[in-house]
Amino acid sequence: MSVQSTPYLIVGAGPVGLTTAIELNRRGLTPLIIDNDDIPTSESRALAIHARTLDIFEPSGITGRLIQAGNKINGILIRKNQRTRLHLNLNDLPHHYNFILALAQSRTEEILIDALKEQDININWHTSLTTLKNTPSGFLCNLQEKEHKKQITTKIIVGADGAHSTVRKALDIPFDGESIDDQWSLADIELSNWPHPFDQAVLTLTSQGPVAFFPLGKNHGRLVSSHKDMLNNLPEGMKIKEITWQSSFKISYRQVLNYQQGNAFLAGDAAHIHSPAGGRGMNLGIEDGATLAYLLSKERQDKYTQMRHPIGKQVLQFTQQQTKQITSPNFAFDFMLNYVAPLALKIPSIRSKALAHMTGLDTPKPEWL
Numbered sequence: 603m604s605v606q607s608t609p610y611l612i613v614g615a616g617p618v619g620l621t622t623a624i625e626l627n628r629r630g631l632t633p634l635i636i637d638n639d640d641i642p643t644s645e646s647r648a649l650a651i652h653a654r655t656l657d658i659f660e661p662s663g664i665t666g667r668l669i670q671a672g673n674k675i676n677g678i679l680i681r682k683n684q685r686t687r688l689h690l691n692l693n694d695l696p697h698h699y700n701f702i703l704a705l706a707q708s709r710t711e712e713i714l715i716d717a718l719k720e721q722d723i724n725i726n727w728h729t730s731l732t733t734l735k736n737t738p739s740g741f742l743c744n745l746q747e748k749e750h751k752k753q754i755t756t757k758i759i760v761g762a763d764g765a766h767s768t769v770r771k772a773l774d775i776p777f778d779g780e781s782i783d784d785q786w787s788l789a790d791i792e793l794s795n796w797p798h799p800f801d802q803a804v805l806t807l808t809s810q811g812p813v814a815f816f817p818l819g820k821n822h823g824r825l826v827s828s829h830k831d832m833l834n835n836l837p838e839g840m841k842i843k844e845i846t847w848q849s850s851f852k853i854s855y856r857q858v859l860n861y862q863q864g865n866a867f868l869a870g871d872a873a874h875i876h877s878p879a880g881g882r883g884m885n886l887g888i889e890d891g892a893t894l895a896y897l898l899s900k901e902r903q904d905k906y907t908q909m910r911h912p913i914g915k916q917v918l919q920f921t922q923q924q925t926k927q928i929t930s931p932n933f934a935f936d937f938m939l940n941y942v943a944p945l946a947l948k949i950p951s952i953r954s955k956a957l958a959h960m961t962g963l964d965t966p967k968p969e970w971l
């Protein structure tokens with residue numbers, strides 16, 4: 603069996619692996635990237651692209667393409683009992699990208715793959731990492747490429763291989779946390795009626811739980827509900843013409859304590875998973891990948907866990923808190939929503955802080971940006 607060698611092996615060509623590859627290559631370090639799928643995902647999955655992600659992709663010329671392909675969300679409406687209780691105007695964000703960009707993950711990945719191709723890097727599809735051994739001269743990786751077995755040695759391996767990460771399991775790194783039993787549902791829908799503008803995300807708090815609609819453009823978008831039977835708990839005024847994709851999920855909160863073991867690194871869902879509240883997951887992972895590439899280029903990779911673990915922990919706790927608040931509203935939450943928040947948001951410093959929380963600008967800015 604032939605043994606190939608590469609200085610940097612990235613396992614997983616999801617948004618995080620693709621970002622790591624783009625950022626490494628932009629900094630003069632050429633990686634090899636593999637993925638066990640035959641093709642990129644066709645599912646819409648993560649939709650929210652935050653301002654910092656757009657900052658990260660600016661130097662590689664990707665930001666403009668994402669903005670051109672996506673739908674700008676300029677505000678968030680929180681509604682209850684047929685009334686808008688709170689309107690968060692994202693244009694008040696103190697950032698040049700003062701909106702959330704809505705784009706299906708499948709499209710985001712396509713744009714990242716095109717950018718990698720332009721950098722002369724091709725993804726090795728249908729290539730799966732099966733086992734991994736740490737040897738004195740580097741990692742010995744066993745790969746399954748269609749029917750063929752292959753071995754690769756590498757000094758540095760990046761596990762961007764998602765929540766069920768093979769790299770994490772091979773290194774025996776615990777993924778501690780909890781899984782919540784409740785089943786949530788989501789659907790991509792075409793609408794025949796919707797009373798709100800398509801540049802506003804709408805969170806409706808109903809007696810049966812929260813329902814969020816995130817527009818991907820005119821008359822279509824994503825519906826997410828804590829209710830199993832979401833079609834029987836639609837927001838008022840919504841009429842669905844067609845469901846184009848439907849799925850369900852359970853929420854887990856898990857994070858590794860150490861994002862690295864020697865020269866093996868974990869990034870994205872391989873290192874942390876949490877509630878989709880606030881659309882933070884993909885953005886957090888993209889920031890992991892870009893930070894790791896930066897540190898590797900400076901030979902400061904020993905700082906990776908120290909930089910990324912506290913940020914991951916903060917986001918995990920924040921999404922947990924947000925999810926609890928909207929799924930089990932109580933008198934205090936209602937009072938805050940109806941009386942305290944509308945007044946408090948009139949104060950510019952409080953408004954900026956609230957908007958930063960909603961858009962992922964509440965964590966320290968990566969040092970190279």
Ligand SMILES: Cc1cc2nc3c(=O)[nH]c(=O)nc-3n(C[C@H](O)[C@H](O)[C@H](O)COP(=O)(O)OP(=O)(O)OC[C@H]3O[C@@H](n4cnc5c(N)ncnc54)[C@H](O)[C@@H]3O)c2cc1C
Pocket residue numbers: 613614615616617618619636637638639645646647648649650707729730731732762763764765767768849851869870871872878881882883884885887
């Ligand atoms: C149905 C669904 C809906 C979602 N909705 C949202 C949402 O609304 N908002 C949000 O923020 N997030 C959402 N997410 C989560 C979001 O998709 C992830 O946070 C994001 O994809 C993480 O990116 P990643 O690159 O870390 O991992 P992934 O996207 O999971 O990519 C990992 C890649 O690694 C590959 N791989 C795995 N094992 C191996 C191996 N052994 N060898 C080679 N390749 C391997 C996989 O094929 C995959 O392509 C959703 C996820 C799902 C599944």
